[in-house]
Amino acid sequence: MNEFISEFSLGDADGPSIAIKDSIDVAGYPTTAGSRALANAPPAAAHAEVVERLLEAGWRVVGKTNMHELAFGMTGINDYTGTPENPQDETRIPGGSSSGSAAAVGLHLTCAALGTDTGGSVRGPAACCGVIGMKPTFGRVSRHGVAPLVSTLDCVGPFARDMTTLTDVMAAIAPGFDEIAAATPLSAAKIGIVAVDALREIRDAVARAPSLAGFAARDVELPRLRAAFDAGLVVINAETWRAFGHLIETGKLGPDLDARLRHASLTTPADLEAAESVRRDFTAEVDRVLDSVDAIVLPTLPALPITLDAARSGTSVIAMSSLIRPFNLSGHPAISLPLPIAGSPLVAGLQIVARKGADELVCALAAQFETALAAQETLA
Structure with a gap:
């Protein structure tokens, strides 16, 4: 299928190419969020702030992604x-929801892409498609001109095939981002390896990665990780229902979306209050761990992506976001980096998480992991 909903060219004709997820406004093109219910949306009157920043920085926008x-x-x-x-x-x-952005980068249709990450929707597709994806610190990158209008979880984030390109995108979209710091090797770093439930081969690859990088x-341990996963879904349900629940009346939603929105409508104020309590506790827990290490690492996804046939047959995918959604709830910056695993032609994802605001550190660490993992693959 076509990774682009629409292809076009805006900006510097000689600039590096970037594609934009169809939940982000590009002036002159409708923002349909991949939905028949929004197919007749009027063209956006203005660019989202991130798109404006990219154009000002010399990037060439090549289309909107599925x-x-x-x-x-x-x-x-x-x-x-x-x-x-x-x-x-x-x-x-x-992987979703930023499927087209991850695929377009992985298929070399564009140098980079923007997605959005509310419950893992950049990092998950990045891990599925074998590319790099970053969720910045919540609030670090503008969401002006991004759907939904209001969110306490959602972040605009970049996809790329290499860390140099990804930091170039961050320098364009994140005010004050220090590209030099993000590319400066660290002489030493302390890494915490989070114990999680995941495929053994993926856990083993994550455990080896820090020593490979020196x-x-x-x-x-993050004892509240599972509680944060559950609480994150409560918040997502409440906020998505608030933003899009009215579209049920159109009768144009896909069956899965109709069912999920109807279920989301059942979220109660008490549910949300309990979720917010978990948010506070889990955020404090992550902060405490990061007081003793520079970053933590864990798998992006607990397993390799399932087949399309399995997904269409009803195989549950809820566990896909078990290790990524918690950091939307807490707001910490996180990157998914391609991670080779033993005995598989597919790569998994190494997730790197650091203190809030330390987006440059996450990028610097990821660049060193990238170099070390590439060297290991060459030796293998």
């Missing part, structure tokens, strides 16, 4: 606009 409908799903399957091809394996899901490492 997505899971209304950014409310993890598979990336979209029977209305089409399902993007997973560059690693066309039989597997590309970093000191120790095991750390």
